[in-house]
Amino acid sequence: MAKRIVAGTDRGVFTYDRDVNGGWQFGKHALPGWRVDSVVQLPGGRMVAGAGHFAYGTTIRHSDDDGATWTQAGRTPSFEDGPMPVLPDGTTRKLDAIWTIVPGGPANPNALYAGTDLAALFRSDDGGETWDEVMGLQHHPTRPYWAPGGGGMCLHTILPHPTDPNQLRVAMSAIGFMETTDGGTTWHTRHEGIREIETGQPVSEVARCVHGVAAHPDDPDRLFMQFHFGVFRSDDGGKAWRTIENGLPSTFGFPIVVTRSGAVLIIPLLADLQRYFVDGRLRVYRSTDGGESWGAVTAGLPQANYYGGVLRGAMRTDLETGEVVFGTNHGEMFHSADEGQTWTQLPGRLTRIMYVSLA
């Protein structure tokens, strides 16, 4: 069983710790006053968080004492100090948020990746103390035509390959899904079968508002995508996609996860303008046949007059234990011990939950 749930919220980091009875108890509140868009606890115990503030900007911090004290990275992700502070058109790149922080996985065990707004990828090889931008992504020929989505122009999803250290996939809003197979030097869009959206940009190759992508734990080329109105599957690493929407009340949502046995979980929202649970019922939609069909999970979830949402980074699964956790934008945290079949609401109510992770 996971020992800790770590949540990034618009008012700091909150943790829940496993108690002696196997339940969850409220743990710590750290970095109050900071908007924590992303936070993870690494296997060695270090917490790494992307913390920002509307007035004071965004940096990465780390903590080696379970969140009691934090240290700002010695070289935090920055465009100003990197090789491309200004875009070729003269626009200064500004860093607004650290949208996600992802360990490199078994193929790159010492690596940490961070995805940012403005859309960019950073890598650290020293536990989050120093960060360097993966510049190849910015040299993609479509770069002048990247456009933001409603949440900004963010790189929000990072999928390291489990065995190939040179392969990495990322998703950006409202740009699309890209892959590198040479360690980040060159990148390729992977959009065949995904419908275009109107970003207003002239290059349709990058007019894809991808909300989230998850890989099957046993097959990194089997991918599942939550799109801006659309749910897709690819069986060839993203080269081709097809819709998997049969039985869904809405094809709009943000998070998507695949559990250790391959169950796919999403949380449809009424959209585009409303962006809350359909019919005021918090239902997780779960597929155990790779998206061919979906069933609503309601056990343990509020089913009346419940008008919240779940943000992109606020759902996570643990591939070892099968646990799943998600937090709502109203601050409620839900945990499943059985890969999303039943849910339990955790005690307390936090602030707007932007990101969750299990440790």
Added chain:
Amino acid sequence: MARATLEVPSLLREFIAGAPGTVPTFEADSLADVMSAMRRAFPKLAPHVWDETGALRKHVHVYVGEWNVRWPDVPDDAWHDGVRVRVTMAVSGG
């Protein structure tokens, strides 16, 4: 050359922390040099006060004594030994 004390909001205090009980200070040659001298003296504070263009962040003010460095015609003698420099967050309603 003059030496100033620096005060920042509680949220930013960890980025200028020195020895316990000490008041953070920094030196600058002149009023024109204050911003760059602060950046050099407190590099971990820098990303929270200035943006990527080197400009003060939109909702951040820096006062040298009673003078906001954004104001026009701040007199040169605002910068003097012992002056208090304050970083504040703009009060923008709410």
